[in-house]
Amino acid sequence: MAGAGNKYQIDMCRGPLFGKIVLFSVPLMLSGILQLLFNAADLVVIGRFAPHEAIAAVGATSSLTGLIINVFIGLSIGTNVLVANYYGAKERRNVSRTVHTAILTAIIGGIFLTGAGVVLARPLLTLMGTPDNVLDKACLYMWVYFSGMPFIMLYNFGSAIMRAVGDTRRPLYFLLFAGIVNVALNLFFVLVFHMDVAGVALATVIAQGIAAWLVLRCLGQARDACRLRRRNLRIDPVILKRMLWIGLPAGIQGMFFSISNITIQSSVNSFGSLAMAGNTATSSLEGFVYIGSNAFHQTVVSFVGQNLGGGRYDRIRRSILYCMACSSVVCLVMGVGFLLDGRRLLAVYNSNPEVIAWGMLRMKVLFTTYFLCGMMDVVSGALRGLGHSVMPAVITLIGVCVLRVVWVCTVFPLHPTMGNLMLSYPITWAVTAAANGLYLYWVCRRLSRPEYGVVKSA
Numbered sequence: 001m002a003g004a005g006n007k008y009q010i011d012m013c014r015g016p017l018f019g020k021i022v023l024f025s026v027p028l029m030l031s032g033i034l035q036l037l038f039n040a041a042d043l044v045v046i047g048r049f050a051p052h053e054a055i056a057a058v059g060a061t062s063s064l065t066g067l068i069i070n071v072f073i074g075l076s077i078g079t080n081v082l083v084a085n086y087y088g089a090k091e092r093r094n095v096s097r098t099v100h101t102a103i104l105t106a107i108i109g110g111i112f113l114t115g116a117g118v119v120l121a122r123p124l125l126t127l128m129g130t131p132d133n134v135l136d137k138a139c140l141y142m143w144v145y146f147s148g149m150p151f152i153m154l155y156n157f158g159s160a161i162m163r164a165v166g167d168t169r170r171p172l173y174f175l176l177f178a179g180i181v182n183v184a185l186n187l188f189f190v191l192v193f194h195m196d197v198a199g200v201a202l203a204t205v206i207a208q209g210i211a212a213w214l215v216l217r218c219l220g221q222a223r224d225a226c227r228l229r230r231r232n233l234r235i236d237p238v239i240l241k242r243m244l245w246i247g248l249p250a251g252i253q254g255m256f257f258s259i260s261n262i263t264i265q266s267s268v269n270s271f272g273s274l275a276m277a278g279n280t281a282t283s284s285l286e287g288f289v290y291i292g293s294n295a296f297h298q299t300v301v302s303f304v305g306q307n308l309g310g311g312r313y314d315r316i317r318r319s320i321l322y323c324m325a326c327s328s329v330v331c332l333v334m335g336v337g338f339l340l341d342g343r344r345l346l347a348v349y350n351s352n353p354e355v356i357a358w359g360m361l362r363m364k365v366l367f368t369t370y371f372l373c374g375m376m377d378v379v380s381g382a383l384r385g386l387g388h389s390v391m392p393a394v395i396t397l398i399g400v401c402v403l404r405v406v407w408v409c410t411v412f413p414l415h416p417t418m419g420n421l422m423l424s425y426p427i428t429w430a431v432t433a434a435a436n437g438l439y440l441y442w443v444c445r446r447l448s449r450p451e452y453g454v455v456k457s458a
Contacts, residue, residue, distance in 0.1 A: 010166030012303045012319075013088055013310040021322050025299045027168035029330070031175050032291035036284070038179035038207070042200040043284050045186045047277075047350040054196045055350060056276040057137035064124055065117075065145065070258055072109040072153055074251020076102070076160040078243035080298075081305045081385055083164035083226070088309025094239070095225035099161055100232045101239045103216075106157035110150030117146025128262055129269045134276070141197040148205030151212040158215035161226055163302050174214040182207035249393035250384060256401040263408050267421050271358070275418065278358025281349035282366075285338055289367060292330025293374035296323040297381040304385025313447040320382045320440070327374035335367035342367075361418040369426035376400075376433035379440050386443055392436050399432030 010020050046054045079102040086094040121142040122135075130138055159171040182203050189199025219228035268279045303319040338345060346359040380392045407424040 008167040008169050012084075012166060012306040013312050013315065017303075017315055017318055018322050021299055021303065021319065021326070024166060024168055024302065025295045025323075025326065027172040028163075028295035028298055029291050031168070031172045032295060033288065034172070034175050034179050036287040036291070038182045039284065039287070041183045041186055042204065043281065043349055045190050046196055046200060047281070054137055055280055056131075056273045057134045057141055057197050058200070058280065061125070061138050061142050061145070064121075064128065064258070064262060065142065069113055069149070069152070070254030071248070071251035072106075072113060073156055074249070074254055075105060075109070075243055075247035076156045077250045077301065077384060078245070078247025078389075079157055080160040080164045080301055081246050081387065082239065082242055083161050084302050084305030084385070085309040085387075087165050087225070088306035092225040096227070096232070097236045097239050098243070099219070099226055099228060100234060101236045101243065102157045102161060103154070103219075103228060104233045104235055105240065105243070106153040107150060110153035113149040113153070114146050117149065118143055121146070128266050131269065131273055131276075134273060137197045141201045144198050144201035145204060148208050151205065151208040154212040155208060155215055158212065158219055161219065162215070163298060164305065165224075165226060166302070166306075170218055171215065174211050174218075177214070178207040178211040181210055246384060246387065246389045249389040253380075253393040253396050253401075256397050260401040260404040263405050264421060264424065267408055267412060267416075268418075271418065274352065274354045275358040277350055277352070278346070278355040278360075279362055281346050281355065282359040282362040284349065285342075285345055285363070286366060286370075289331055289335045289338060289370045290373070292327050292334060293370070293377045296327035296330075296374065297377040299323055300378050300381040301385045304382050308386060316382075316386070316447065317444055320378065320444075323382075324375055324378045327378050328371040331371040331374040335370040339363055339367040358418065362422050365419060365422035366425055369429070372426055372429035372433060376429050376436065379433055379436040383436065383440055383443065386447075388439075388443055391439055395435045395439065396432050399435055400428045403428045403431060 010024055012020060012024075043055055043058060046058060079098060082098045083095055083102075086098060122139045125135055125138050125142070162168070162171055185203035185206055186200050189195045189203055193199060195202070216228065219226060222228070265279075268275055300319060300323040303323070304316050307313070307315045307319065342360055342363045343356055346356045346363075349359075350356070376396075380396060383389070383392045404424045407427070408421070412421050412424075
């Protein structure tokens with residue numbers, strides 16, 4: 001499967017393992033940092049040049065946006081696992097079938113999500129208890145943002161294909177270029193046309209369109225089995241079924257994550273728009289801490305997937321341990337580092353002392369415990385790379401989503417403070433990481449059995 005793109009790809013089945021994990025994960029972390037810097041630029045521009053209701057409006061939509069798109073984003077995980085398995089097993093035909101099925105699924109899913117976002121925005125925001133002074137702006141932001149869903153889906157599915165063969169550098173370059181355009185358009189739309197939330201949403205749509213085009217162009221010029229040809233775009237039922245089997249539970253899990261976050265966001269909303277603004281600013285900073293968790297989640301999916309396809313079971317176990325250790329260290333170092341300078345960082349978003357005070361309440365609880373989230377994500381990613389997606393989704397549904405909602409409905413009313421509300425996060429991370437860890441241990445003990453061979457040809 002040699003080709004021109006090989007200088008960007010990583011052979012995960014041979015060679016020094018730890019060095020390749022670092023080489024693979026660093027571009028992912030840099031991509032995450034860039035993405036969050038550009039998202040933070042949205043909030044900073046709004047926070048500095050628009051009323052505080054505007055930043056609260058953007059924050060009010062984040063959990064709801066995740067609820068609507070997470071099922072389809074989960075399918076991109078199925079794409080990553082399948083391409084990695086087939087690539088490790090050197091099954092060129094199945095790699096190509098997966099690539100073309102995935103891209104067409106992204107287009108269809110993006111169009112569907114555009115309609116869903118436009119129709120459901122106001123009813124769901126109203127159901128969440130979004131304050132009247134924020135509701136109209138939040139709806140406008142969602143309507144514009146969801147018009148770009150086809151671009152967002154194409155970028156996510158396309159970059160999942162590239163990650164599966166070890167290419168994390170070119171998506172980083174594409175994101176850098178698109179992000180610079182995003183920031184420039186933010187300033188242009190907000191300062192020149194005074195569009196506030198509509199301006200930053202439109203800038204995001206245009207930037208995502210650029211990133212999606214660059215990824216598709218890259219796949220179209222590939223000289224290996226990942227090459228994208230327009231005439232070959234079709235849904236392969238067998239491939240789609242396998243993609244759904246792996247990706248749909250992950251997507252449903254993400255959807256329920258969003259439901260639980262919506263429940264928490266509704267409780268945050270009860271403290272008023274200043275608390276919402278502080279929570280939004282801290283959530284933006286929290287994304288930087290989450291980078292370590294997400295980067296090594298994606299890393300372990302690809303490394304475990306390729307080594308499963310290649311039958312390298314010893315490298316699977318070591319990949320999991322390396323990724324878990326790296327994720328925990330990165331999350332802990334970044335979390336504590338951000339907390340120590342929390343007030344100054346929050347002031348970048350909004351200088352209102354009350355907004356900063358509310359933001360610090362969330363930061364003190366979450367930023368000292370985020371390594372638990374990193375452990376949880378690596379364990380679930382390893383299970384998905386091994387083709388086990390249903391059980392970790394069920395465990396996470398109970399351990400995170402159900403337990404978090406139970407906390408909001410029972411424990412939080414007894415002591416209705418922001419700190420008590422935020423405690424639901426680390427407690428549910430720890431419970432879920434432990435439960436999925438036990439299941440992963442059981443799965444790894446069975447790896448040498450015959451049924452754990454290369455993914456069968458379709």
